[in-house]
Every structure is written in structure tokens, then in C-alpha cells.
Amino acid sequence: MHSRTSAPAASSGIVVVGAGLAGPVAAIYLARRFGRVTVLERHTDPRHIPAGQGRSLMVILSDRGWRVLRELGLEEAVRRICAPLTARCGHLPDGSTEVTPYSRDGAPIWAVERHRLHRLLLDAAQAEPGVHLHFERPVLAVDLEAPAIQVRAGTAERWIPCRHILGCDGVHSVVRTALVERGAQEQVSTLELAYQEIVLDLPSCDRGLMHYWPAGDALFGAFPLVSSSKFAGSVFFRREGPRPSYAAAVGGRALAQQFAEIFPSLAAGIPDLEEQLATKPVSHVRLTRCDRWALGGTAVLVGDSCHAMAPFMGQGMNCAFEDVRTLVNCLDKERDWARAFTEYERIRRGDGDAIADISYQHYRTMSRLPDPQDDAEEAIARRLVALMPDHFVPLYERCAFSEESYSSALAEERRLRELARRILSRHGDAAVHLPDPRLRACVSSA
Template sequence: MRVSENEHGRGDGGIVVIGAGPVGAVAAMYLAPRYGPVTVLERRADPRSGGGRRGRSITVMLSARGWRVLRELGLEEAVRAICLPIHGRCAHLPDGSSHVTPYSRDRQPIWSVERDRLNRLLLDAAEATDGVRIDFGARVHEVDPDGPAVLLEDGAGRRRIACRRVLGCDGAHSVARAALVARGARANVRRLDLAHQEICAPGGWLDPSTMHYWPTGDALFAAFPLPSGEFAGSLFMRHDGPAPSYATVEGGRDLLRVFRAHFPEPAAAVPDIAEQLATKDAATITTVSCDRWIHGDALALLGDACHAMPPFMGHGMNCGFEDVRTLVDRLESTGDWASALVAYEKSRIEDAEAISYLSFEHYHTMANPPQDERAHTATRLRGRLYDLFPDRFVPRYESCAFTEEGYASVLRDDRRLDDLVDALLSRYGAEIVSASDTGLHAAVSGAAGTANLGESRCS
């Protein structure tokens, strides 16, 4: 359904998208063919000219939600050609053992792609879309959602541009979100006490079909395979607090000592590890939550502007792409911008909060393998339940990555499964893990019925 504009009294600047990252480019490609001209304003230089600054990570992950959007835009084949399939994650534990966890039980992969390479491809595709114009070096200083209009500064100086709509795809430090906060929205912008440092690692020492990580509880090193055969590494440590943390190391030599002590295998495999640790800055991780994403029929936030999340589930970009598709779906179903924006906000806020929570929990799970016997037993029991009831119990990572089930629903189901596991262990003890299939079936039926868990598919 085409939305009627009926924009008497508004400027003729069409739709303005702030931010030319992946979410902004995707938004422009969806909207221009349906709702008229789209101008994308990007404060940085064009990354295709070598003038842009690389973002906070080398790689991003694509899963089912992202692939649906790329498929609808006709870009799936082109993007797939620059991606690498990754089938699971391998934990290299402090005791020298290792353990591989498939991302899905049927060995479906997620896909790793270099952020800059994907962004350049999306920018090319956006500029090839009728009605899309991208202006680089255009810094937006203020958004007036009542106009609507934007105040920007570029090579021609400062000026105010009237438009019909403003979509804020401008990241964790969003100017568009600031306009909502000025009008009463509540936003929580928080720097996690966790920083990361990017480390380039050679190929040849790790399985390139798997993501690898070394957990220590206090710190984590992760290595993501790249299509080049190399690995994009990330060192995660506390920003402040007791050692080991970035606040307790004084210069690259101390950091090298800490790295070698915690991660001897990666330290031996990266020949220039001392130089990289000494010269590369540690980046902070910023999270964002916001209780309002829209203003009337004129302004909407998408992606990190309204839900910047920890990167550990690999869903920030996928969630942002899903924002765009959801917004367009609501526009087509309601035929009215005001109604569509209300429906968009209502459908997305709970899911965004859920995947943000799941992302942080995923880091905690990876960095802190089960230590006590009950935690080990609970993990083994979950595995039995996944195997014995494959349609009823689905690992939460699998649900997030390979389905389009709402993130909030995934979180609710995962909590129900936690309750069920606790109920089984409390009633039967650790012996339930080695029970026969028939015995476990009966135990689950009894515990689920008692706890009112039997009607819901758990994740």
C-alpha cells in the first residue's frame, strides 16, 4: 500500500536519512522506490575514496534476519560473494582442552563479512537506486522534528534543510535521538566497563570455519575468520578496576605481559603482537536504550541510534536491518505514516531490549565457563533436552540467528527453560542427566505440568 504524503506546508526535501552506515544505506534503498526521494547525510568522508574512518570492529555477522533484507533488496548474491561461512565457536579453555559448539544443530552457518567491504557494497547499491542521494562530509548538528528539518554543516557552511521525514540511523551518539530527549524521551547511554583492542592474526593455526575464543573470566580473546584466510582478533578486558584491566597496565610492555600470561597460544601465533598491543587504542563499548523512538509522523530512530548493544551475539546490524523492514511493513499495511511509526515503535522496543540483554549475557557465558558441578550438570541437561525434544527446545543462539522469531519471545522461552532445568534438578538431582529417554520424557512432562511450562516452546 502506498502511503499518501499530503504534505502541504512542509519542505520538498523528501526523506532525510542521517547516517550512511549499513542501516542507513538499507533504509534509503527500501524507502526511495516506495516513498520518493531520499537524501542520506553522512558526517564522514566517503569510505570508498579512502577518506572514511573505519568503525569499531573489523567484522560483522549476517544471519537470517539480515539475509532476508538483503534478499528483498536483490543483494544476497553480491554480499554472499564477500562473506565467509562460520559453523560454530570453539572454546579454548585454560586447562588446555577445547570444545566446539555448533551455531545450529543442523550445522547451518552464520556469515562473517568485513564491515568496511560490506558498507562500500551497500553504498554503491544505494547510489544506484533511483531517488537516493548520499552527501558525505555533511554533519547534522540538530534535528527539528516539528519542522521537520535538519541543521547541517558541510562545505557550503551551515544551513537548515526542510524535509518531509527524518530517519535517525546515526549510531550510539545520535543527533536524531537528542531531539527526542529534548522533547521528553528517556535515553540511557552507558559505557560498559569493558573495552576491546583489535588484533590482526595470521591464518594457518586455527580452523577457518570456526570462531575461536579463549575465556579466562577476567578477560577474553576472540578470533573471527576472514575471507582472506586471516583472523580478526579482539581482546576484551575491563576498562577500569583491578588487574587485569586497561587501567592497571602502563604501556604496551605491561599489556604484553598480561596478554602472554592469559593467552599464550594467540601470543605465540601473532608475530607482531607486541607492536599491535602497544600501538592500537582500546575502544570502549557503548550501549543505548531509549523509551521513545518516534515523534509524530516525522521522525523515527533505527539501529544503534535507539538500541546500540554489546557485540557478542553479532546481532546489532541484523537487528537494525530488521528495524528497516519492520518500518516498511507497517507503512505498507497501515497506509499512514503516523500510524505506521506508532506500530513500528511498539513492535520493536521490547525485542531490542531483549537482544541487548541476550548479547551481554552471551559475553558472560563465553568469558565464564561453568565452574561448579551444578552449572556443569545444568548445561549437560540442557543438551539432553535439545536432543530429545528438538522442536520444543531450541538453543537461544539458534533461535536468534536462524529464525525471525521475536527476540523477546526467545528470551521468555529461554527463561522458561531455565525454570524447567532448575525444577528437574531440584526434584531428581544430577541423576536426571543420565536418565533413559523414556524416563526423561516422563520427568519433563511432570515438571513442566507442575511449573505451567508445557504449552510453550522453550528456547
């Protein structure tokens, strides 16, 4: 039984708006330090909804996320529902494959079914003394002056006074809207891609890898499910434009025909492809940025409410968890909510923008078809990493296997790519085959 889901108290000191993945994590951290935390969620308790009817099937855990779960005492429980993945395997149109390790030492990232992780986090928050979860309680408005929040419970609406508000309420954040009304500037957009999820058998695919099929304007990616022998796949098409796009193919049969034209080997192994495409929702990727994440000690944004990103680096949840941990560390250090919120925003806002840029670029990397110029630059960059491992670290490894700031990781990657382009410009196609001593000399003279 999940008991603490009644109407909110008449007054709440700390309110977390949103009970997605970041909300329960924030609530547990804060309750252990400050006592009572009220969590308000507009949707039904997902623990009462059959699996597979919510958001994307899979999420990725890497070092930043594990650090948070370890601090909360949840690491062991979460490990039991995860699958380790050591590399991604690209299945190219010519039938060849290209395996790219996630780290140089073989360390894995971890795939987990979103609904299983979400339920585990909610159960942990439910069991935490001081945390009070309330579902089907949409926050309609936020008054930053009072401060207070307007909540609907059934047909009744009321204002509830509070002291501190954490916006963990995603792309359509009501808390962010309140900051915008006070002068913050937001950017909210939709990626040109939409996607659908497909569950399929891939008997010849290694379950220790993530698999993807690039097609230029389309992409299919698949992760092994822990709860079955199948894979959870996602097909990405453009939202608008000529084929392949959702606008050019409406309905299960038309979509299935389009899918089969672009991914023939996959389509042949999915007997219920048309049915899945006809019944699974078409999801859109929303992007957000905001130039202000906090107001005094009253309100602060976390996760997708201030930096929703493309899903291709698997860092959205990890970044949100790291947001929460950074915020709590600032509260521990400053002992003053206004100073802590200001310091948190100073530390994290640049990182939020950086990982959003990295994630979008990673889609370009995964979806593109072979191109001689890009391949030459990539080959040089890889050789530099192999030749000088203490000097150059792959971008994915920086993001997934360290707690280095995303902005620093992006700056170092840009430096590496610029160096590769200069070498290519200076030596032409022969640059790819330069002897190691000459390649080292190129770095020294740069």
C-alpha cells in the same frame, strides 16, 4: 566516481541521518517507494579511507540480515565476500576444546569484513535512483516542530526543512536527542569491557569455525578473514580494576605482557603483538535503550540509535536491518507515516530490549570458565533440546536461523532454563544422568 555528494537540496522530503550499515539499506527501501531520499553522514566517505581504519573488522550475517539483502537484490554480491561458519570453538585453559554448532542441522552463519560490506551497501545506495548521499555533513540539531534539520557543510550551517527523519545515527544519535528533549527517556551506558583488534595467523585453527579463548575476566575471539589467510581477532579486557584491565596496563608493552599472561599460546604466535596493541585504538562498547522510538510521522529511530548492544551474539546489524524492513512493511500496510511509525515501535521496541539482554548474557556464556553448577544446568538444558527438538530450540538458533521475535526467543529460553534449574533442584547432581523417560516425565509434570 561517487558523484552525488554535494550539499543537500534546500528542502528534503525524507532524510536518513547516518550512512553506516543501516542507513544505506533504509535509503534504498524508501527510495523505491517514495522517490527522493537524502542521506546525511558526519564522517568522510569510507570508500575513500584505507581498509582497517574504521570500526570493527568483522560483522555477522544470519537469516534476518539475508532476508533484507535478498529483498534488495544484494544477496549474491554479498555472498561472494562472506565466509560460512558452522560452529564456535572454545579453547579452554586446560588445553581442551569445545565445539558448539550454531544450528542443529549444520547451517552456517556468515562472517564478512565490515569495510567491504559497507562499501558494497554504499555503492548500491549510490546507484539507486532517488538516493542522494552526502558525507562530511554532520546534523547538529533536529527541530521536530518544523520539522527541519540543522546541517553543517564546511564552515556553513543551515536549517533544511523536511517531512520525515530516520535516525540511523548510532549511539550518539542526534535524532534520539531530539526525542529526549520531547520527553523520551534514554539509557546510555558503557559496557565494563573495552577491546582492541588484532590480526593474526592461526594455522592450526579450522577456518570454518569461529574461535574463542575464555579467561573469566577476559576473552579473545577470532574470525577468518575472507581477503587473506589470517584471522581478525578481538581481545576484551575490563576497562577498570585490577589485572586484567586496560586501566592496569597502559601502553603496548604492558598490554602485551598482560595479554601473554592470560593467553600465552596465542601471544607466542603473534610476533608483532606489542606493536599492534600500541597502535590499535582501544574501543568501548556503548549500550543504548530508549522508551520512545518515534514521534508522530516526523521522526523514528533505527538500529544502534535506540538499541545498541554488546557484540557477542552477532545480531546488532541483523537486528538493525530487520528494524528497517519492519518499518517499511508498516509503511506499506498503513499508508500513513504516523500510524506506521507507531506500529513499528510497538512491534520492535520489546525485541530491541530482548536482543540487548541476550547479547550481554552471551558474553557471560562465552567468557566464563567451567563451573560445576552452571555446567550441570547447561547439560540438562542440552539434553532437553536433544530429547524434545520440536519443543525446545536453542536460543542462538532461534535468533540466527529464524525470524521469530527476539522477545519470544528470550521468553522460551528463560522457560527452558527455569525448567532445568527445577529438575536440578529436585534431583541434585544425578539429574544430569536421569534416563530419558524420567527426564521426559519431569517436563510433563512441570
